[in-house]
Amino acid sequence: MPMLTPSAPSSASAVPAAGPADAVPPGLAKDLDQRRKGSANPLWKHRALYLMILPGIAYFLVFKYLPMGGLVIAFQNYLPFLGFTGSEWVGLDHFVRLFSEDTFFLLLRNTLVISALMLLFAFPMPIVLALLLNEVRTKVLKKTVQTIVYLPHFMSWVIIVSIFYVMLSIDGGSINNLIVAAGGEPVRFLTDPDWLRPMYVFQEIWRATGWGTIVYLAAITSVDEQLYEAAELDGAGRLRQTWHITLPAIRPAIIIMLILSIGDIMELGFEHMFLVMNSLNREVAEIFDTYVYTAGIQNGQLSYASAVGLFKGLVGLVLVMLANRLAKKFGEEGVY
Amino acid sequence: MRMTKAGPVVAATAAIALTLTACGGGDEADGSGEVSTKDSITWMTMLHTATTPEADAGIEAELEKYTGLGIEMQWVPDASKDEKINAALASDSLPDLVSLTNITNTTVRQAMASGQFWDVQPYLADYPNLSKIPEATLESAKIDGGLYGVPYQKPVARYGVLVRQDWLDNLGLEVPHTIEDLTEVARAFSEDDPDGNGQDDTVGFYDRSESFLVGFRSLAGYFGAGQHFEVNDDGEVVPSFTTESFKEAMEWYRGIHEKGWMNEEFVTVQKQNQKDGIAQGKGGIVVSGLFEAKNFHEAALAADPASPMAWALINDMTYDDVDRRILTDTNGGMGGWLAVPRSQITTEADLRVVLGFIDKLMDEEPFDLMTNGIEGVHYELDADGVVSMLDNSTWEQEVQPFGSSRPSERVTVFKTSNEYTNLANELMAQNADYVVVNPAQSLTSKTYDTQWSTIQQQVNDAYNQYMVGQIEMADFEAVVEGLRGQGLDQVIAEFTESYEKANG
Structure with a gap:
């Protein structure tokens, strides 16, 4: 069986760092000579690269790390007019309140259940769709379908929820009109707590699946064509090829996406849920993100809301670390 | 391995892109002018x-x-x-x-x-x-x-009940002035095809998500409920949702909802949806500011210049033996x-x-x-x-x-060519003699200032759940009882104390 050489030499020479001396292309020899003399320190030597990353570092410092200082209000009774320095210091009071309120378990349950449903139903969708798209042989058809399934990603939740509202409403919504015309009872999609989760997950799938395929389609293009040829010679059909070649080949991509999704378990996002929530489905719809908003911004309990948000962030961090460790244990690369 | 090599370049590019975006979106709003030369x-x-x-x-x-x-x-x-x-x-x-x-x-x-x-x-x-x-x-x-x-x-009080006059005429009904008659009108508007198009596509009341604070609250006033708070026989200042009149109104309004005489999913209806629905002739009774009749009418005409819509403006709705009254919608x-x-x-x-x-x-x-x-x-x-x-x-x-x-x-009242505006101005002025204000408005309670938003939201939720039949009156009362430990009792105690101080 013919084997391919591990990697093309052109891609290996992109970065002038490691590698045995005999593999160094002639152009880099001078560079290496200089380094051997020890005249330049690496920071100065790669100043161009460091300079390029500087705006990025500045961005994260100013917009991500600096605002974290504001988290002190989670340990205070923060009042805007007294400021960070003047507000009363209350230690862990807000956390005690959070953990001792019934609301906490409600929030935790709702957040986890919806996240679990998302992982179970929404997460595999882009993989399935990417595999299906990969099998489409007509190039024009494939590109057209791809473009169409990307579209929902660019619609705001406001639009999507409004469209669903118009269709699902009991007071003259088209879906319910159909159900009634077919002799059924109207269904309270918008207000029945039992319908909230399916509706939420369905809307997420509708919006994100197409966009999610990009990562997997990119991963699939890197699969070596020769593997398919070889498999075909051995008599493997399309399904077998997908199962034994495509899927294992994109496994690292799947694992990374899974780790990232697990990190986001507590982070369902505020906008979508806020738009589909009303007082009739609140018991299953209230999640940490919406609660922070209601408590903090609407009811003005800034410190308490910060405590809730901080707790949520910490749980997310722990989850990412756990998932990453787990991935490494199973021999995958992980995200860091 | 390939990923790690491409890493720095991608990161740097992304970082630059992000920074550029951040700069571009910078806030240029300049807060204040200079001292003493304010122009x-x-x-x-x-x-x-x-x-x-x-x-x-x-x-x-x-x-x-x-x-x-x-x-x-x-x-x-x-x-x-x-x-x-x-x-x-x-x-x-x-x-x-x-x-x-x-x-x-x-x-x-x-x-x-x-x-x-x-x-x-x-x-x-x-x-x-x-x-x-x-x-x-x-x-x-x-x-x-x-x-x-x-x-x-x-x-002081701009609210009242708006009823589709043309629908009343189609059905040969009188303009209702009591809750009992209004109930019958709601039934007829839902069941007797008031717009004569042969389809079952109309209801009586057309309410929206803020029912508890806006539309229904005003209706409860006709039943005798106070404006947010009232002073009871024991001299206590209590929230109106704890009173019998309020619950009586809730039971009545739920009956309307149960029989399908109002829009069923009112909890999902926003203010603009409500206006649209009314303009499209989906409902014929609105509890709102009397001046809105003009706006509804014009919205309907904008959509269909041949719209037959006409409104009866009612400011003297009464219930049973309760005297004529109207809750203020403008805090007096x-x-x-x-x-x-x-x-x-x-x-x-x-x-x-x-x-x-x-x-x-x-x-x-x-x-x-x-x-x-x-x-x-x-x-x-x-x-x-x-x-x-x-x-x-x-x-x-x-x-x-x-x-x-x-x-x-x-400042002044303009005479306008719009009959609804003139009539609404006149009826709103009449309201002043029957207005009910909030006795707690000028009273002070620390707990009210910090907890009321939260308390009110929970009662609001319970009201909505009761309305659509998710819970029963006993459950609603249980929610209110539960709130007593979360500050409601303190609000009552503090307001009562403040009230006694103010009234000797």
């Missing part, structure tokens, strides 16, 4: 219409000319005013002048009590219009004895505050500029501008001084947004 005003106020009027043009330009000050309006959609104002208070990004129209907002009350806004009382006497604000209005605008903003002056004529933040306006000289601006807005000319618009552009006057609108959609776009920001709506 412009930034004003954060509520927008009740779908779009904002053009800046530095039309009414705004005319107001600038009249007041001699530059004006920069910061329009906040009314539905999201609480979060916008809470956020502005928390981040100290307030303008020179803030309209605070939700007087129960906890954060606002705390901010006022802590002195974030100027106490304007000592200055009012120096201005021709501000000095004429009635003492009672000033009293009801005070918090802990301080007047932390110029009160908005509104008619006090529609909130025009507050001046100390963080922005730091000197007395600047404060006087802002107060002078408010004072001038209460003159007749700006009042006319903010009500009718510019003569010849938005309206014309006939020989009898009757105002008639030239083009309603232009008026809605350019003038109507300013209407709710008029510091006083009592």
